[in-house]
Amino acid sequence: MEGVAALKARVRESGGPELLERLEWLDAERALPPVGAPPVRAPERGTRVDFDVVLAGGGLSLLYAPVLAGLGLKVGVFERGRAGVSHREWNISRPELQPLTESGLFTSQEVDSLIIARYAHGVCRWHGGGEYPVVGALDQAVDAGRLLSEVRTRAEARGVRFHEGHTLRGMGEGPDAVRLHFERAGDVQVDVTARLVLDARGVSSPFATADLMCPTVGGVLTGLREGTAPDEVDPRVGDILVTTEGVEEGRQHIWEGFPGRPGEVTVYLFYYAPSREVRGEHALLRLYGRFFERLGRYKRGEPRLLRPTFGYIPGWSRLVPPPRAPGRRVVLVGDAAARHSPLTYCGFGATMRSFLPGARAIAAALQEDRVPGGPLVHDTPLHAVTGGLAMLMASPSREPALRGELNGLLDAAFASLHEMGNGPYAALIKDQMVGTDFVRFLALVARRRPRVYREVLALARHGPLATARWLEGLSRAVFQLRDAA
Ligand SMILES: Cc1cc2nc3c(=O)[nH]c(=O)nc-3n(C[C@H](O)[C@H](O)[C@H](O)COP(=O)(O)OP(=O)(O)OC[C@H]3O[C@@H](n4cnc5c(N)ncnc54)[C@H](O)[C@@H]3O)c2cc1C
Known part of the structure; x- marks a missing residue:
């Protein structure tokens, strides 16, 4: 494995000293052992609260704030950095943005104006396998920075x-409120009280205990060669998932690339791993080192990194218990809750599905002076099955002879999806696949690759309980989804 000093030199040279500094900070935060939260005195019964709802973290989950305020609640957003700014780029399909208008936050024209690129189709392509186009999934690139700043403006207008x-x-x-303890620069301590807390601190929340992790690096690039070959950028096509090699150093690296403004392309490199393995190993630094070294294998040209974007995205396999809030008046949302697809890690799509029903459920509960019951963020039974597959992808064999196996499995899966037709294929990516299609999908993959049964049995490595959970999830997903179909 390459030395840390050499990696730092490459990242500094290709991405600049500021990028290196931010990476080191994030990697160090992840490497720290979990620190016990300081004890905070609980508010007594009848305490007059400062807020109905405090949103801790002002990233993508900021969407909850203006909706809650619009429903008559007093809302405070507390953010360790700046709220309503994004260091990421998101893609999605147009119908999935519908909650932005349904919530009354944006008009349809305003939503259209947030879209900076539209693709004719997207592709998934596996090293040594085929290329599988899909229409109507992840085919619009959203101006993430403007979306969040507009959400902030609307929140402020509603009194947040x-x-x-x-x-x-x-x-x-x-019994009826939470006290939150904040630190500000200069060692200033601030306490506030709220009837309900939304923990939207993303992967930094101490309750973000999901068992999978997706380190992701890349950013907005210019200078990549345009054309229609696989290693060129076609502005009308988005690369959803692409591999250019087999398993190396125990990881299956995956590329994603979607064109944005004219001449610009967002490119990410990521891998899935069990969370416990992504601690204290300079994961983002190593991944960026690889990004700069291998980018040429993915796309040709003379790339220049305009805006780096990187971070850790948690995922939950459903093979272990879910991330849990510490109390009844604390609700996990967004990445902290990790209820998004463990296969696609599309936290943006998941938040689109969650913020409006979630905010309405919170407002209804608080108006009746109770706490919201049950999970507030969107989930689907299908994730109980795809979570096991994500765990398989996260822990591939390190045996050199088997380095192409995962690509083979993915190729069989996507060839089957493609054979089923665009509807089911796009639906799987958007978390909308219905039960009958899912059963057909499993049968097709098994026919194409009979050893898939043996591969799935590899889940037994994660213990009998994990295998039992997966099988239970499979039967629940198949029956619930079949009923829903
Ligand atoms: C590089 C990258 C690319 C991505 N691309 C896509 C994509 O294309 N499509 C997609 O669907 N999803 C994508 N995602 C995932 C998506 O961005 C996340 O799922 C989403 O941002 C989660 O929203 P969140 O509100 O939970 O957390 P975040 O948006 O991460 O916000 C968390 C906020 O909490 C703040 N915070 C942390 N700790 C504290 C604290 N102690 N006190 C106060 N504030 C705190 C942070 O500063 C941050 O502002 C990507 C993620 C990354 C890292």
Whole structure:
């Protein structure tokens, strides 16, 4: 494995010193052992609260704030950095953006104006296998920065109060409120109380205990050669999932590339791994080192990194218990809850499906002076099955002779999806596949690759409980989805 000093030199040279500094900070945060939250005195019964709802974290989940305020609640957003700014780029299909208009936050024309590129189709392509186009999934690139700044503007107009530079350190829950303890620069301590807390701290939340992790690096590039060959950029086509090699160093690296403004392309390199393996190993630094070294194998040209984007995305396999909030008045949302697809990690799509029904359920509960019951964020039984597959992808064999196996499995899966037709294929990517199609999909993959049964049995490596959970999830998903079909 390449030395850290050499990696740092490459990242500094290709991405600049500021990128290196931010990477080191993020990797160091992840490497730290979990620190016990300081004890916070719980508010007594009858305490007059400062807010109905506090949103801790002002990233993508900021979407909850204006909706809750519009439903008559007093909302405060507390963010350790700046709220309503995005260091990411998102893609999605147009109908999935419908909640932005349904919520009354945006008109349809305003949503259209947030889209910076549209593709004729997307492709998934596996090393040594085929290329599988799909229409109507992840085919619009969204201006993430403008979306979040507009959400902030609407939140402010509805009376949401923003507190930036506030780092949440601990919470204490009483019978009818939570006290939150924040630190500000200069060792200033701030306590506030709320009837309900939305923990939207993403992967940094101490309750973000999901068992999978997807380190992701890349950013907006210019200078890639345009054309229609696989290693060129076609502005009308988005690469959804692409591999250019087999398993190396125990990881299956995957590329994603979607054109944005004219001449610009967002390119990501990522892999899935069990969370416990992504600690203290300079994961993002190593991945960026690889990104700059291998980018030429993915796309030709003379790339220049305009805006780096990187981070850790958690995922939950459904083979272990879910991330859980510490109390009844704390609700996990977004990446902290990790209820998005463990196969696609599309946290943006998942938040689109969650923020409106979630905010309405919170408002209804608080208006009746109760806490919302059950999980608020969108989930689907299908994830109980795809989670096991994601775990398989996260822990491939390190045996050199088997380095092409995962690509083979993925190729069989996507060839089967493609054979089923665009509807089911796009539906799987959008978390909308119906039960009858899912059963057909499994049968097709098994016919194409009979050893898939043996491969799935590899889940037994994760213990009998994990295997039992997966089989239970499979039967539940098949029957629930069949009923829904
Ligand atoms: C590089 C990258 C590319 C991605 N691309 C896509 C994509 O194309 N499509 C897609 O669907 N999804 C994508 N995702 C995933 C998506 O961005 C996340 O799922 C989404 O941002 C999660 O929203 P969130 O509100 O839970 O957390 P975030 O958006 O991560 O926001 C968390 C916020 O909490 C703040 N915070 C953390 N700790 C504290 C604290 N102690 N106190 C106060 N504030 C705190 C942080 O500063 C941050 O602003 C990508 C993620 C990454 C990293």
